[in-house]
Amino acid sequence: NGSTATVLTSASMSLDAWHYIAVSKNSAGKIRLWRDGTLDVSDTPANSAMFNSTGAFEIGRNFATANLNGWMDEIRITKGVCRYDTDSSIAVPTAAFPRS
Template sequence: MMIINPSRFSGGGGGGGDPHFANVVLLCGFDGADGSTTMTDESQAGRTLSVFGNAQLDTGVAPPFGTSSLLLDGTGDYLTAPDSEDFNFGTGDFTIEMFVRTAATANSNYLLVHAGSSGNISYTWRCNASNQQDVVWSTNGIGTFNLVGASGGVPLTTWKHLCFERSGSKLRLYADGVMETSSTTILASALFNSSAVLAIGMRSTSTTNGFNGHLKEIRITKGVARYNSDAGFTVPTAAFPRG
């Protein structure tokens, strides 16, 4: 395990400022030299990320923008951020998004997970064996509900912008700006406040098999539903603003 202490980054980017930048609680662009294990959270929180296995930056596969992305090989490779009140969404809106390129079909293609064992589950977001987005979420940490996107919606070796969002009583999943599914089952309930670490590319309860492929530009915005549209939205074509 390697512990990386990130430096704060407050400059602009992405062609303009972000009016919700103060609400961004995690922002990982995965920019750097090929093979680097230096991972930074570029949000104002400047979180420390822990790097496990062979997780590293890679320039061998061209990302949607920039020159590098996070490479995970599916076997013990992942990142974590310590649990934080910033990751407790409560009854509020949120937007979790990233660019994803899967290299193999598997139920273990975990994107972002804030969940421990039963009794400590907030959500688990993955691409499943049908190459579709699959979110398991809970309001009490034990009982779970599913939000599942289109079958084949995340095809192999293809970059996709994926988004998991809450707006009021509605949860949505988008792929490349198209809403794949939504649910109002959550009503006015709070998403459970898990005390588990926030894991990128893996579950915290089983750290052998995880995401196989590349990830780019992970952003979590707390308190804001950035897209909030059943009709979809235009996918960003540049790095998210850093201020």
């Protein structure tokens, strides 16, 4: 429908270091972002519904003005399962999630 929902962090990342970033959206539309296991952002935007769309789904970009200057590895998108639904810290996984 042309809507966007954006969740941003103002936290800076250490250079030359890997970071674990997790983002979840629960059935109530609450979006959370964790950095290295610590909750960094929690928000319920008015337009957080996910739509079937032919538009782009973008990660690491804020419209056309701010692009990620770094690398991403092992990205996983899971539909139908909210892996993290807490406002607390999360354990950084040491193994892959199961495929179910």
